[in-house]
Amino acid sequence: MALSSWRRLLGTGAAVLVLSAGLSHLVAAALGVAYASVGRLSVQPDRRGPPIAVLGSSLTLYGLDHEALATALGRPVTALFVPSGSPAELETLQAEVAAASTTVVGVSIYDMNELVLADRRPELVPLGRAMADLWETGADWPFAKRVLGQYVLHATARAFPTAGKSDLVMVGIRRVARDLAGRRSSVRSVAAPPLDGAVAPPAVAFDPRAVPDRERTLEEWPLEERLRSVANYRASGREQHAFRGPKSLALRRLASATAARGEVVVVVFPVSLTYAREFLDAAATARLEQELDSLARAVPAVAVLRLDRDPALRSDRAFRDLVHLGSDGRRRATEALAALLLGR
Amino acid sequence: MIFSSFEFLIFFAAVLALRAGLRDLEREKRFLLVASWLFYMSWGPRFVLLIVFTSLVDWWIGRRLGETEDAWARGRLLVTSLALNLGVLAFFKYTNFVVENGWLALRALGWELDPVMVDVLLPVGISFFTFQSMSYTIDVYRRVIPPCRSAVDLCLFVAFFPQLVAGPIVRAKDLLPQLQRRTRATPAEFELGLLLFGIGAFKKLVISDQIAPHVDLAFARPADFGAPYLLQGLVGYAIQIYCDFSGYSDMAIGVARMMGYEFKENFRMPYAAAGFADFWHRWHISLSTWLRDYLYIPLGGDRKGEARMYANLMITMLLGGLWHGARWNFVIWGAIHGAALCGERFLRARGTLPRSGAAGRRLSWAATMGVVLFGWVFFRSPSLGAAITFLHGLLGGHPGGAWVASPQILAATGLMAVAIAYGRDSMEAAPRLMAAAPAVRLAVYTGLLTALASFGVTYAAPFIYFQF
Numbered sequence: 001m002a003l004s005s006w007r008r009l010l011g012t013g014a015a016v017l018v019l020s021a022g023l024s025h026l027v028a029a030a031l032g033v034a035y036a037s038v039g040r041l042s043v044q045p046d047r048r049g050p051p052i053a054v055l056g057s058s059l060t061l062y063g064l065d066h067e068a069l070a071t072a073l074g075r076p077v078t079a080l081f082v083p084s085g086s087p088a089e090l091e092t093l094q095a096e097v098a099a100a101s102t103t104v105v106g107v108s109i110y111d112m113n114e115l116v117l118a119d120r121r122p123e124l125v126p127l128g129r130a131m132a133d134l135w136e137t138g139a140d141w142p143f144a145k146r147v148l149g150q151y152v153l154h155a156t157a158r159a160f161p162t163a164g165k166s167d168l169v170m171v172g173i174r175r176v177a178r179d180l181a182g183r184r185s186s187v188r189s190v191a192a193p194p195l196d197g198a199v200a201p202p203a204v205a206f207d208p209r210a211v212p213d214r215e216r217t218l219e220e221w222p223l224e225e226r227l228r229s230v231a232n233y234r235a236s237g238r239e240q241h242a243f244r245g246p247k248s249l250a251l252r253r254l255a256s257a258t259a260a261r262g263e264v265v266v267v268v269f270p271v272s273l274t275y276a277r278e279f280l281d282a283a284a285t286a287r288l289e290q291e292l293d294s295l296a297r298a299v300p301a302v303a304v305l306r307l308d309r310d311p312a313l314r315s316d317r318a319f320r321d322l323v324h325l326g327s328d329g330r331r332r333a334t335e336a337l338a339a340l341l342l343g344r
Numbered sequence: 345m346i347f348s349s350f351e352f353l354i355f356f357a358a359v360l361a362l363r364a365g366l367r368d369l370e371r372e373k374r375f376l377l378v379a380s381w382l383f384y385m386s387w388g389p390r391f392v393l394l395i396v397f398t399s400l401v402d403w404w405i406g407r408r409l410g411e412t413e414d415a416w417a418r419g420r421l422l423v424t425s426l427a428l429n430l431g432v433l434a435f436f437k438y439t440n441f442v443v444e445n446g447w448l449a450l451r452a453l454g455w456e457l458d459p460v461m462v463d464v465l466l467p468v469g470i471s472f473f474t475f476q477s478m479s480y481t482i483d484v485y486r487r488v489i490p491p492c493r494s495a496v497d498l499c500l501f502v503a504f505f506p507q508l509v510a511g512p513i514v515r516a517k518d519l520l521p522q523l524q525r526r527t528r529a530t531p532a533e534f535e536l537g538l539l540l541f542g543i544g545a546f547k548k549l550v551i552s553d554q555i556a557p558h559v560d561l562a563f564a565r566p567a568d569f570g571a572p573y574l575l576q577g578l579v580g581y582a583i584q585i586y587c588d589f590s591g592y593s594d595m596a597i598g599v600a601r602m603m604g605y606e607f608k609e610n611f612r613m614p615y616a617a618a619g620f621a622d623f624w625h626r627w628h629i630s631l632s633t634w635l636r637d638y639l640y641i642p643l644g645g646d647r648k649g650e651a652r653m654y655a656n657l658m659i660t661m662l663l664g665g666l667w668h669g670a671r672w673n674f675v676i677w678g679a680i681h682g683a684a685l686c687g688e689r690f691l692r693a694r695g696t697l698p699r700s701g702a703a704g705r706r707l708s709w710a711a712t713m714g715v716v717l718f719g720w721v722f723f724r725s726p727s728l729g730a731a732i733t734f735l736h737g738l739l740g741g742h743p744g745g746a747w748v749a750s751p752q753i754l755a756a757t758g759l760m761a762v763a764i765a766y767g768r769d770s771m772e773a774a775p776r777l778m779a780a781a782p783a784v785r786l787a788v789y790t791g792l793l794t795a796l797a798s799f800g801v802t803y804a805a806p807f808i809y810f811q812f
Contacts, residue, residue, distance in 0.1 A: 005531035008531070016790050017793070020790050020794045020797060024794055162798040166554065166799045227568060228748060231564070234557070235560065
């Protein structure tokens with residue numbers, strides 16, 4: 001009697017799992033719920049010099065005008081972007097651009113913050129590598145748990161594709177609701193600049209709950225939007241900063257690997273004044289400096305472009321949101337990088 | 345290791361599997377005790393010694409209470425237990441507060457000294473396990489229960505992991521007898537436990553954690569917002585703290601039930617309360633009954649005249665507020681509830697409260713919710729100044745303040761309204777659901793799991809009551 005009851009309970013449990021997994025797939029498909037994919041961009045100018053590879057996160061994607069860079073240098077540019085990415089993921093991807101004689105790696109105090117974990121990390125960083133890096137850097141258990149938890153969630157997401165993506169589900173619902181109401185969504189994924197025709201454009205969504213309209217600078221944001229964006233960063237634990245973890249190790253390995261086949265430039269992108277005021281303190285910036293010092297010591301061939309020290313890029317006017325440069329900032333950053341590469 | 349984490353699911357699955365293999369009751373209890381200590385150590389290993397120490401001392405005191413009939417000796421033993429438990433609680437929870445306020449008082453008296461501050465770390469769940477341990481010795485002293493013979497049993501009663509960190513505060517008379525027999529959940533009990541766990545996870549991950557950023561924003565910068573957003577934030581907080589804490593309680597009760605143990609309900613749809621006494625019969629029931637049985641009644645309750653009853657109510661609620669944390673805001677919150685309870689009793693005694701009827705009930709409900717929301721401003725605000733700024737804005741003091749609608753809070757408010765209309769909390773709703781037709785059960789369980797998988801926030805935010 002009891003055994004059959006247990007069997008019945010197990011049967012119910014299995015049916016619930018299967019039905020829920022099916023519903024989760026339906027929800028994901030109906031609302032377009034998926035993490036932003038790795039962005040690939042290829043620009044071929046008229047003149048053909050040695051190829052340049054640009055690796056970075058969305059900060060690099062929006063921080064540089066890749067077409068203008070290729071034109072100014074007369075060299076083809078191939079760029080790879082990982083949303084919310086860092087050297088940890090780029091290290092895996094850099095094999096795709098092994099033919100480049102110059103590699104530009106974009107980082108920032110936001111990217112290098114160990115507490116900001118890219119959604120795609122479990123797909124790009126093998127579990128063994130992640131565990132080895134956690135061990136080598138002496139990561140504490142709460143942080144290790146967060147990193148390893150991503151792998152569990154990634155495995156769960158095969159059955160339940162909406163798992164861990166509640167933000168995207170909410171964005172999807174709002175988009176569908178607004179579409180049904182016949183209104184254009186003000187909260188939407190922001191498409192990356194036009195990419196090479198062969199590659200599907202990635203749907204890059206940085207902070208789905210607070211992406212501003214494209215043309216506005218952060219300075220022009222209404223107060224409530226700015227406050228909400230700050231609150232979203234805070235709620236997802238991104239207001240704290242930690243360094244000297246797996247991302248640091250990966251940056252050194254990435255710089256060292258790319259230096260072996262040509263020149264390497266690490267571009268340190270700035271963050272907005274609002275971000276700095278809300279989340280950064282002297283200790284966080286000092287730790288980033290230590291990070292860059294240890295990179296310079298480990299790989300002396302690396303050239304470091306400190307856009308974060310450019311006073312013109314410290315204003316909210318240069319930004320489209322808390323961390324991504326806007327058109328003015330992008331122009332200035334591209335000119336600075338082009339000048340550096342032309343001068344070498 | 346919070347209930348809503350993968351880590352806990354692995355831990356709990358391991359506990360269930362290993363426990364199933366144990367055939368001996370004593371071994372099983374030792375195993376559960378070690379598992380409970382390991383669970384606590386996941387928050388910080390060193391404070392487990394505190395639980396072990398207080399449990400062992402209370403076990404010893406309980407034994408001595410059972411051995412002597414001498415009233416004077418029994419009194420001394422009880423005082424020793426109370427002094428130990430309250431001393432531990434006072435040291436860890438209130439030292440910083442006392443020192444800080446001591447320096448402020450000295451400065452107010454004109455003493456210009458360089459303040460020496462201390463920073464005593466607060467062990468997680470200390471308010472819960474000290475109250476639980478203390479209730480044991482009081483009950484033995486009152487001869488409500490016999491002394492516990494086994495140190496393992498008492499240690500397990502205090503440290504049992506489902507209720508260790510944030511309650512419910514379980515009484516010895518309820519749990520200790522359950523530890524005397526090999527308990528296993530029947531399929532129906534397991535299903536009920538799992539369902540309660542699922543409902544609790546829904547409350548926490550889908551409602552509380554979804555609205556948390558919007559609530560935090562309102563309370564972090566009240567000066568920047570106008571009345572509509574502040575009201576939205578306040579209503580959001582009321583829903584957040586209910587879903588967070590009652591969600592945790594549901595999960596704790598569910599975990600225990602899956603192991604075959606029964607805990608009493610801790611919430612009974614408090615926002616459906618029509619009156620302050622009614623509210624406290626529904627909110628954090630294990631604490632309110634603890635305060636009633638071990639503080640209010642020993643103070644004299646309502647047996648020593650009306651004036652004394654009001655004083656007893658105020659003392660109980662003030663201490664209840666202070667129990668939540670060493671901040672003046674909690675004291676004010678306690679005072680608000682104490683005053684409301686006194687006012688209600690005063691009016692009821694004079695027959696001026698609306699007695700019955702839908703209109704009277706609605707009026708009582710509205711008045712109760714108004715005061716409860718007013719109290720939450722102090723409870724949630726980081727300081728007294730911030731609470732006053734919040735209230736000032738709420739009353740229209742920030743006319744140019746920002747305003748943006750939060751769909752999450754609006755949706756949660758709608759859900760809450762439906763729940764209030766339904767009128768049954770998890771402990772009442774879950775058995776009814778289990779009695780429904782199989783197709784209905786399947787549909788509800790599927791919906792619950794899909795909602796968790798689609799809306800559940802995976803950034804594991806700690807439960808609000810862990811800080812208490």
